[in-house]
Structures are given as structure tokens and as C-alpha cells.
Amino acid sequence: MRLSDISHAAFKGVTVNAMRSLLTMLGIIIGVGSVVLMSSVGESMEGVILGQISSLGPKSMVIFPGKQEGGAQGVMAGFDSLTFEDLRELEQLKSIDKLAPVIFITGRTSYGREEGTPQVFGVDDNFFKNQNISAREGRLLEKDDSDGGKAIAVLGSDTADKFFGSINPIGKRIKVGNNHYTVVGVAKALGSQFFQNADERVYVPFSVARTVTGQKYLNYITMVATDSFDLAFDDVRSLLRRRHGIDTSLNDEKKDDFVVRSSAQANEILGSVSLGLTLFITTIAAISLLVGGIGIMNIMLVSVTERTQEIGLRKALGAKGRDVLLQFLFEAILLTMIGGVIGQILGIGLAFVIALIVKNFLAKYVFAISLNAVVVSFFMAVATGIAFGISPARKAAALHPIEALRYE
Amino acid sequence: MTKSLPVLIELQDLCKSYMNDDVVTPVLYDINLQIAKGEFVAIMGPSGSGKSTLMHILGFLDGYTSGRYLFQGQFTNTFDDNELARIRATRVSFVFQAFNLLARTTVLENVMLPLLYHPSIPVSERVSLSEKAVKTVGLQDRSSYLTSQLSGGQKQRVAIARALVTNPDVIFADEPTGNLDSASGVAVMQALQKLNDEGHTIILVTHERTTAEHAKRIIHIRDGRIVSDSTDFKRVIAGETKNLK
Numbered sequence: 001m002r003l004s005d006i007s008h009a010a011f012k013g014v015t016v017n018a019m020r021s022l023l024t025m026l027g028i029i030i031g032v033g034s035v036v037l038m039s040s041v042g043e044s045m046e047g048v049i050l051g052q053i054s055s056l057g058p059k060s061m062v063i064f065p066g067k068q069e070g071g072a073q074g075v076m077a078g079f080d081s082l083t084f085e086d087l088r089e090l091e092q093l094k095s096i097d098k099l100a101p102v103i104f105i106t107g108r109t110s111y112g113r114e115e116g117t118p119q120v121f122g123v124d125d126n127f128f129k130n131q132n133i134s135a136r137e138g139r140l141l142e143k144d145d146s147d148g149g150k151a152i153a154v155l156g157s158d159t160a161d162k163f164f165g166s167i168n169p170i171g172k173r174i175k176v177g178n179n180h181y182t183v184v185g186v187a188k189a190l191g192s193q194f195f196q197n198a199d200e201r202v203y204v205p206f207s208v209a210r211t212v213t214g215q216k217y218l219n220y221i222t223m224v225a226t227d228s229f230d231l232a233f234d235d236v237r238s239l240l241r242r243r244h245g246i247d248t249s250l251n252d253e254k255k256d257d258f259v260v261r262s263s264a265q266a267n268e269i270l271g272s273v274s275l276g277l278t279l280f281i282t283t284i285a286a287i288s289l290l291v292g293g294i295g296i297m298n299i300m301l302v303s304v305t306e307r308t309q310e311i312g313l314r315k316a317l318g319a320k321g322r323d324v325l326l327q328f329l330f331e332a333i334l335l336t337m338i339g340g341v342i343g344q345i346l347g348i349g350l351a352f353v354i355a356l357i358v359k360n361f362l363a364k365y366v367f368a369i370s371l372n373a374v375v376v377s378f379f380m381a382v383a384t385g386i387a388f389g390i391s392p393a394r395k396a397a398a399l400h401p402i403e404a405l406r407y408e
Numbered sequence: 409m410t411k412s413l414p415v416l417i418e419l420q421d422l423c424k425s426y427m428n429d430d431v432v433t434p435v436l437y438d439i440n441l442q443i444a445k446g447e448f449v450a451i452m453g454p455s456g457s458g459k460s461t462l463m464h465i466l467g468f469l470d471g472y473t474s475g476r477y478l479f480q481g482q483f484t485n486t487f488d489d490n491e492l493a494r495i496r497a498t499r500v501s502f503v504f505q506a507f508n509l510l511a512r513t514t515v516l517e518n519v520m521l522p523l524l525y526h527p528s529i530p531v532s533e534r535v536s537l538s539e540k541a542v543k544t545v546g547l548q549d550r551s552s553y554l555t556s557q558l559s560g561g562q563k564q565r566v567a568i569a570r571a572l573v574t575n576p577d578v579i580f581a582d583e584p585t586g587n588l589d590s591a592s593g594v595a596v597m598q599a600l601q602k603l604n605d606e607g608h609t610i611i612l613v614t615h616e617r618t619t620a621e622h623a624k625r626i627i628h629i630r631d632g633r634i635v636s637d638s639t640d641f642k643r644v645i646a647g648e649t650k651n652l653k
Contacts, residue, residue: 005524313508318497318525401469
């Protein structure tokens with residue numbers, strides 16, 4: 001029997017009872033569909049997270065005050081641990097460059113009757129360089145601005161749009177807390193960074209923020225490694241540990257009262273999250289395909305019993321055991337192939353719908369398909385068809401023609 | 409027996425027993441038989457006499473316990489499953505009492521079925537050969553019908569078309585009129601008779617006298633033994649009546 005005849009017979013066997021075939025495929029459809037859907041969502045989320053991280057350059061790092069663990073309590077435990085003295089000593093390190101300390105100013109921001117609560121950052125010119133921020137209108141803060149202590153401000157694009165709409169904000173005066181600042185520029189849109197809207201900000205000179213708040217500590221510091229990131233990272237940590245009197249013998253990060261974050265670290269975390277997600281999806285796929293495979297084997301065994309007379313007839317007409325085996329095996333494979341394709345279409349379709357919905361909340365969420373998941377899940381489905389179809393097919397092939405013909 | 413024609417089938421002391429849980433049940437005893445090419449033979453006998461078993465052995469659907477079976481002069485005891493399947497695909501064919509047509513499949517597709525397993529008939533000839541076979545049994549206007557749309561007689565004629573599509577050396581018919589009314593039964597037997605007139609060897613298994621009347625030779629079997637083998641129909645029927653008494 002030719003392969004085309006076997007596949008035609010298998011196709012006929014599957015389509016002749018379409019509803020049952022569809023129900024048989026259900027396990028495979030759900031299995032493949034969920035794998036494709038979850039991989040797609042995972043890929044889209046990875047894109048979002050990478051977008052958040054990539055705003056920092058590969059050699060950038062940020063030092064936050066507080067403990068590595070312990071959530072808000074950990075941060076609060078050491079929120080004043082980064083001092084101006086730390087900054088001065090860090091400036092002496094040759095392995096780092098472009099140190100940019102940040103101080104937050106709290107209080108309402110207003111322009112005329114418009115009021116809001118954007119984040120107000122006291123920064124110097126390095127901050128814009130480290131974060132790759134450029135001006136949309138006017139200019140950014142420059143070195144002289146901080147040195148001179150000018151009461152000026154640069155607005156994030158969303159802040160500018162909210163307070164001024166179509167009016168040109170340059171030269172206008174806004175109020176932050178009890179102080180007035182003249183707007184000198186608007187930053188280009190950045191999107192979100194670490195899941196915070198980086199465009200809903202106001203930047204004022206660092207020296208002004210220090211004076212206004214009277215703060216003796218820094219909220220965080222950004223910097224860039226001059227050459228080797230690892231060297232810079234080690235230098236910064238050693239310096240701060242020495243200055244803060246932290247026991248370094250065990251190199252225990254939990255004892256640190258500061259946290260160094262970098263895009264490399266974030267990438268590492270993302271990598272482990274991706275691995276976890278992959279394992280999770282693989283487990284789901286394996287369970288679903290196992291359940292689907294058992295369903296297929298069950299129905300195929302029923303089908304062999306139901307079609308015993310047909311098998312006897314085919315053998316009486318000259319079918320070899322191999323012909324019958326291949327016909328039933330192809331039927332099982334066909335069921336899983338069709339189930340796989342339906343699952344993929346449903347998975348991709350659902351991922352697309354989810355992307356449309358999530359986009360309203362996460363602008364950077366882009367519909368993505370994991371080609372690996374599509375290909376691998378399809379072949380896993382086919383492998384399931386072979387693994388679970390072989391036993392019923394062998395049972396069919398082994399039937400004796402006369403016993404099969406007489407079966408009632 | 410027609411001695412002038414070449415021998416197609418020859419059985420020598422053939423025996424068949426079934427074994428179930430160490431219980432041996434003999435079904436056929438020392439069958440000696442020759443059937444020549446072109447014959448129309450009816451194997452008659454009451455239920456349980458072993459006539460169907462004999463037909464299954466002759467048609468390579470079942471094996472035998474001892475003795476010899478020569479098909480076209482060739483010993484068949486060494487044939488493996490694949491060779492047996494090949495012979496069933498090319499040299500013999502069957503018409504069953506229950507028609508055994510594929511459900512939800514057209515007349516033409518059913519007739520074409522044996523060609524899927526035929527090793528030498530090209531794919532390009534499948535449709536034309538099937539159409540020719542369907543025409544031979546007078547169902548050319550029903551080719552595209554599903555088998556469920558046919559009467560019992562028509563279904564059996566489809567089965568006959570399926571049996572002759574590969575142009576086999578011998579057609580085995582197992583109670584071909586058993587599920588039919590008398591008019592349809594006559595039509596089916598006339599179709600088989602016509603095939604025999606055209607040169608096909610027909611071996612018919614039946615317990616009905618009216619059906620056996622269409623054959624040219626009648627072998628009567630009882631309790632696994634051939635009790636008569638004759639071309640004289642009246643003598644056979646008389647013998648059968650006597651045996652039944």
C-alpha cells in the first residue's frame with residue numbers, strides 16, 4: 001500500500017466521525033494551545049522587561065540605600081545610609097565615571113490651576129547622560145545650573161503635556177512645594193523605567209534640591225563604569241562597606257546597607273525568570289500532552305474494536321499487517337497534528353487578544369509569538385500521536401482476518 | 409470435474425482442527441479435492457459442517473493443521489503472512505454474506521478498495537478498472553451513491569464488483585444470498601453465473617439448494633468430510649435429502 005493511500009485512508013478514518021475526532025483532540029488542543037499562549041505572553045513580557053532594563057546602559061549601575069532583602073522595611077532600615085561623604089569618596093574611584101546623585105523633593109507641583117504630583121528629582125547634568133535623556137524642547141540641566149543653584153526646571157514629557165497642553169512651557173514658572181522654578185526645557189519621552197513612568201517627572205538642579213530639602217543623605221546615585229563593569233562594581237561595594245564599617249570577610253550582601261543594581265544583574269534575574277517560565281510551560285505541556293495522549297490511545301483502542309470487521313475486510317482484500325498498522329498509526333498522528341494546529345491557532349489568537357487588552361495598561365507590551373514554542377509543541381504533539389497510537393495500531397495489525405471478519 | 413482445464417486448487421489429505429484451552433476440536437478430515445480453472449463449484453452442507461472453514465482455507469484466510477494445499481501447483485504451507493496477503497490481493501477475492509462494505513463510503517470507493525493493496529496495478533488505472541467492474545454488475549448509475557443508500561441486492565452486487573476488480577483467479581462467495589430476498593438472491597447468482605461464463609472460477613459456499621443450483625459442480629460436506637462431489641445436480645440433491653433423513 002502506498003504512503004499516499006495510507007494517509008488518505010487515515011484522513012477518511014478521522015473525518016468520517018468528525019465530532020468524536022474533535023473531542024479526542026481536545027487534550028492536545030488545550031496542551032498545545034496553552035503552551036503557545038503562555039510562551040507568547042512570556043515573550044511579550046520579556047520584551048516589556050527588557051525595555052525597562054535597556055534604559056540603563058550595559059555599564060550603568062545604580063546604588064540605592066537600604067538592605068538587599070526585607071522589602072520596604074529593608075529600605076527604610078537604611079534609607080539615609082548614602083551620604084555626601086560617600087559621594088565624595090566614590091568620585092575619587094577611577095573605575096567609575098559620571099556619578100549622578102539624586103535627591104527627591106516631595107510636595108505638590110502646580111502651574112496656575114493645574115496641579116499634580118509628578119516625581120521631582122534633584123539631579124545634575126550627569127544624570128541625563130547616564131539615562132540617555134535628551135531634550136524635546138529647550139535644554140536639559142547643565143553643569144553650571146547646579147553650581148549656580150538656579151531655580152529652574154526641566155519637565156518630563158508627560159508632565160509638560162499635562163500642565164501646559166499645547167502651550168510652549170519654556171520660560172513659564174511652575175511651583176513645587178513652596179518654591180517657584182522657571183521651565184527651561186522638556187525631556188524627550190522615555191516610557192517607563194523599572195515599571196515607573198519616567199515621563200511624569202520634574203528635574204531641578206541637584207544643589208537646589210539639597211538646599212530646599214536640607215537633606216543630608218542621597219536617595220540614590222547613578223554612575224557608569226569607565227572600563228570593566230565588574231571592577232567598578234567591586235570597587236564601589238568595597239568602598240561603601242569600608243566606609244559603613246560592614247564586615248566583608250564573608251562577602252555577605254545581606255549585611256550591606258546599600259544595594260547596587262545594574263542592567264547586567266537585571267538581565268541575570270530575567271534569565272532565571274525565563275528559565276523558570278520555560279520549565280513551567282514544559283511541565284504544563286508534558287502533563288497536557290500526556291492526558292491528551294491517553295485520550296487518543298483510549299479512543300484509538302475503541303476505534304480498533306469498533307472497526308474490527310473493517311480490519312478483517314481489509315486483510316481479506318490483501319492488506320498486510322504493516323498496512324493496517326500504518327493506517328491506524330497515521331490516524332493517531334493525524335489527530336494530534338490537526339489538534340496541534342488547532343491548538344496553535346487558538347493559542348496565537350488568544351495571545352493576540354490578550355496583547356490588545358494588556359496594551360491599554362502596558363504600552364510597551366507587544367504581541368509576540370515564540371516560534372520555538374510553536375515548532376516544539378507541534379512536534380511534541382506528533383510524537384504523542386506516535387507514542388500513544390502505536391499500541392492500538394499494533395493491536396489492529398495483529399488481528400487475524402477470519403476472527404476480525406466474524407467479530408460482532 | 410472438468411479434466412481438460414488446468415488444476416487451480418488441489419487439496420491432499422487436508423485436516424483442520426481448532427484448539428481452545430488445550431481442547432482440540434477437529435473440523436475437517438482428510439479432504440481431497442481438485443478444482444480446475446473456470447469451474448463454478450458450490451460447497452454445500454448444513455450449519456457446522458465445516459464448509460465455511462474449507463472456504464477460508466482455500467481463500468488463504470485461515471491455515472490448516474495437516475495435509476497439503478497446492479495453489480496453481482505450488483505448495484502453500486511455506487507462505488508467510490506477507491505472501492498470504494499478497495495472494496489475497498492478487499489471486500483470490502471474496503463475496504461475504506454480510507456484504508462487508510465500508511460505511512459512509514461511495515460505491516466506487518468500495519470497489520476501488522482492493523486496488524489499494526494490489527502491488528502491480530498502477531494508480532492511474534484504479535478509477536477506470538473500478539468503473540468497469542461497477543458497470544459489469546449494472547450499477548454504473550449508482551457509482552457515487554453511499555452504500556447506505558443501496559438495497560441489499562445492490563450492496564451484494566457492489567461486493568461482487570469489488571471481488572472482480574482485481575481480475576482474480578478465483579472468487580469465493582460465502583452465502584452470498586443469505587441476507588437477500590429471493591428476487592435479489594437470483595439477481596446476485598445470475599451476476600456470478602455471468603462472471604463464470606466469462607471465465608472466472610467461482611467457489612460458492614451455501615446451504616440453500618436454490619443457490620447451489622447455479623453452480624456446475626456441487627461438493628457436499630458433512631461433519632468435516634466430503635460426502636459427495638458431482639456435476640449431476642439431481643444426484644447430489646437426492647443424496648443430500650437422503651443424508652438429511
